[in-house]
């Protein structure tokens with residue numbers, strides 16, 4: 001029998017040592033061919049652009065991995081302080097074009113593809129979106145990690161690797177139909193599985209206390225049903241700076257010893273099938289935006305994220321420092337993206353006490369110095385509460401710890417306000433009632449050293465309203481961090497022609513210092529510059545027209561005013577107000593009142609949560625009104641209402657460069673910040689909006705003359721609310737009467753009687769929380785100012801330039817600098833210097 005000969009190994013060998021990968025055309029072509037032909041095994045007869053996309057992505061991914069390892073090593077060797085962004089959602093969108101942009105290789109790669117007879121655009125378009133988020137909150141997380149890498153900050157994103165992301169939306173007979181988004185079906189070339197860093201997550205079972213050898217009380221969590229959290233890492237490249245940070249997403253998998261009893265009892269198939277219960281945990285993203293979800297599976301998701309991420313950070317710490325946690329808080333910081341991961345407060349306590357032997361006091365000091373919480377909404381229906389019963393069953397040890405945290409906290413409150421029992425009841429983490437509940441926002445506040453809102457108004461309302469008691473107790477914890485968007489994806493990436501023109505005018509410093517866009521303002525007085533700006537905008541509109549024609553067979557007139565509202569469908573965002581205005585314009589056309597007419601194309605897009613009946617009705621209303629208007633020969637080019645199906649990140653990248661008017665029309669006080677508003681502004685759209693969220697700051701930056709303001713203020717909304725009478729407004733306003741008549745007589749639902757009755761009833765109700773009717777007149781007047789401005793195209797262009805020029809504040813580079821200076825306090829690490 002032949003046997004292997006063992007040689008002595010070479011002690012100087014390094015299996016990771018490789019020559020640096022070439023960044024020129026020749027190397028990209030060679031690597032592309034290698035991957036296409038050898039790794040993917042395709043030849044020139046393969047018609048699908050998908051494999052060319054994969055081959056190119058693998059070649060680019062190699063360059064990222066090279067920088068990624070270096071970044072990792074530099075962070076490790078410098079022993080720097082790190083921050084961890086915990087979020088249930090990362091709405092990343094596509095990676096290929098962003099990687100090309102941030103590596104500074106888009107021209108080289110485009111040329112290489114050209115030589116290969118391929119078109120970059122076609123490859124880029126064949127990448128599916130990573131849609132692991134609902135909307136603004138998830139997209140914010142994605143923009144944040146881009147800015148962290150660009151600012152050279154050692155920040156890791158932690159999230160969940162859902163097998164199914166945000167559903168894809170189809171419209172059938174005017175109604176939303178959800179299709180599962182199996183985004184991993186064709187594989188994912190951007191991720192690397194890392195079994196060496198998996199962690200065990202416990203569920204169920206019970207707790208037991210005992211006295212250890214040192215005489216301390218210790219608690220164990222026993223007889224649990226465990227699940228494994230498997231990490232998948234995605235590289236997050238900074239903009240042309242050699243930094244590549246990490247997004248680590250957890251997938252739930254079954255443990256090796258799953259269901260031993262059934263297994264031994266001979267139920268082999270049943271036991272294997274049981275694997276599914278474990279793997280179901282990260283199967284699907286809950287498709288609810290700004291809405292709580294009381295399902296046990298959702299709590300399992302939240303705990304898996306919190307526990308796996310904390311175990312990961314602690315394992316790293318223990319690897320270097322052993323069980324000495326004295327400097328842990330100096331070196332680590334956790335930012336909680338809303339309350340979704342806030343069970344982390346209790347989990348960090350558990351890990352430090354039960355696993356690493358710290359005392360309650362030591363563990364609590366560390367927790368309170370490392371956790372920071374961002375609130376994203378004031379809507380009561382979005383405030384997470386978990387029933388104590390459910391938590392006791394699923395996470396018994398965590399529930400005990402939460403009770404203990406609350407007991408300590410109640411003692412603190414009582415010392416501060418002796419005898420103020422109503423206040424103690426108001427502030428308690430445990431809400432009493434026939435079903436006791438854990439108030440997750442309160443747990444997050446009590447366990448954190450920083451609590452922030454996401455725009456000035458929102459942060460102020462948190463302090464005065466929802467979190468008032470906490471603000472009185474700990475004013476120094478509260479702060480504001482106005483949201484932003486990354487200018488790489490949302491200007492340079494999605495609008496390359498405009499970006500090139502901006503760079504030709506003011507240089508390329510704006511890409512990493514967006515405040516430099518203010519240098520554009522003087523050019524608004526330059527007629528030649530304005531002409532070029534107008535031409536570029538028209539070209540963007542044409543691209544949007546072509547895209548709509550290609551994807552959805554929708555015809556629109558490029559010279560019309562493109563009036564765009566894309567965002568999740570929600571009553572507080574008031575898509576209905578937009579529709580009321582469209583119906584009014586239609587009413588005017590039918591009455592022959594078309595003097596000084598401005599042709600307008602109203603584009604509305606967005607997904608409704610599958611269980612949100614009213615939001616789905618709103619989609620149906622938009623489609624029905626659109627069908628009537630678009631088919632009416634009297635209307636012609638004057639007016640168009642189009643619902644754009646399946647709004648997502650890659651759709652927004654095509655939509656925001658082509659918009660003229662950005663609709664930001666939520667009831668004042670309800671939209672925490674908004675970020676769609678910022679993407680539109682950056683690309684030169686003008687905003688029509690209420691004094692809500694970041695609209696207020698947008699208007700401050702661009703000046704009142706360059707913003708179409710309307711509607712009640714937050715204070716006026718709350719003052720009117722107790723005696724709100726929609727009928728009074730209707731009786732005052734013949735235009736509104738015309739609109740209501742068309743709606744109520746069934747003009748838009750001739751063969752579907754009654755289907756819009758609940759929409760009509762909701763806006764006519766004195767209890768309508770969104771007070772749509774109250775703002776109708778003011779909205780209509782603002783729309784008239786829009787038309788007046790549009791008729792003077794030169795003035796419009798001037799205002800468009802001024803909007804882009806004033807958008808510098810809304811870069812996430814600014815937002816993240818504030819998080820870092822005021823909360824995380826990390827030192828930037830220049831990876832290229834090492």
Ligand SMILES: *Cc1c(COP(=O)(O)O)cnc(C)c1O
Nearest residue numbers: 135136567648649652674675676
């Ligand atoms: C930016 C963005 C959002 C947030 O839009 P808002 O208007 O702020 O609600 C939601 N979804 C997608 C796909 C986005 O790109």
